[in-house]
Amino acid sequence: MIRVFVLVLVLVVIPIIGLIAGCTPQPDVPDHRTAAGVSRIVSINPCVDAVLMQIADPRQIAGISHYSQDARASSVPLAWARRYRATSGTAEEVVALKPDLVIAGAHVAPSTVAAVTQMGIPLVQIGVPASIGESTDQIRTIANAIGQRRRGDALTRRIETAVRAARTDHAERLSALIWQGGGLVPGTGTLADEMLRVAGFFNISAGYGLKQWDVLPLEPLIARPPRVLLSVGANERDDRMLSHPVLDHLRDRIAVRRYPDRLLHCGGPTIIEAVAHLARIRRSL
Known part of the structure; x- marks a missing residue:
């Protein structure tokens, strides 16, 4: 009799409770997560780091490129870069940070791509932009991927304003x-x-x-x-x-x-x- 009751509970009662819960308004997502649910971003490209500094919530960033912590190569302030773990982009380093999104440049080690793909971790690759328009498109791609569309739009507007101001007569x-x-x-x-x-x-x-x-x-x-x-x-x-x-x-x-x-x-x-x-x-x- 007890075994029959347990079976009924598993097959009937629990699914009904789940259905009710799915129709009930859920609490807000915690601050450290975005609308896209991306809370651990690992960037292995210094140019991506510069974009993340502008549009990502600091708590979203789990790792950045080691180039950003090199004064000779960094496109971000060193004080900002040193707040985060840095990797050289190897598969072992990236996976160890347990990301739920990896953003890389066009040229990334095949072993890293294979490891990330095999683990089912989303990977976004950004190429070298050949124009201002292509660069702003990339910002929008990154912003959408990390759930920060409004911040991405704000950054692209700042770039467009700077370009207009720089034009000479x-x-x-x-x-x-x-x-x-x-x-x-x-x-x-x-x-x-x-x-x-x-x-x-x-x-x-x-x-x-x-x-x-x-x-x-x-x-x-x-x-x-x-x-x-x-x-x-x-x-x-x-x-x-x-x-x-x-x-x-x-x-x-x-x-x-x-x-x-x-x-x-x-x-x-x-x-x-x-x-x-x-x-x-x-x-x-």
Whole structure:
């Protein structure tokens, strides 16, 4: 008799209670969870870290990229980055943080992708944006994935406002080149290329026959110097190419200006500072 009663309880009574509960208003989701239920986000990309800093609830972030804790590579304040666990993106490190969402760049170790996929953890991969519009689309993708759509929309509006403020009314666009240590140059079809145009420059890289990302030797630069040379990375005196004596003879033709490394490698909120920096340089000339 007791066994029959238990069976009836399992098959009839408990499902009815569950149905009633499903129709009853539920309490609000705890503060540390979003509408999407994402409470443990692990980012293994420093550019994604910069977006999360702006739109995620701090309690949602379980891990960030180790690049964000490196002053030479970070696009976020170190004080913020050091509040979180950092990983190098290995499968073991990522899984150990028990994420319910992983956000990565386009280039991520296949073993990490396999481990995350096999464990059924949602994975969002964000590529390198080639335009401002593509970057704001990525912000919306991240915002929707973590349940922070309103914050994502707010960030994209801030970027659009900064871009409008950076646009110049100069009739003449000045030739410019962004030059990293060793001569690596962002060419046509890159985010940097569009930001130069916004601020009143035109990217002269195509005039040297360079591809999207390419290396420019010193000789072509001397033969056809840009009006503005934006030096990335090390101080000018420490850069082997920029400290070359032959450039001293071109100072009356080239304006050399600093372009912080942190402004080159990421889109997202970095665009706000980057276009403002370029606009200040253009207006100073």
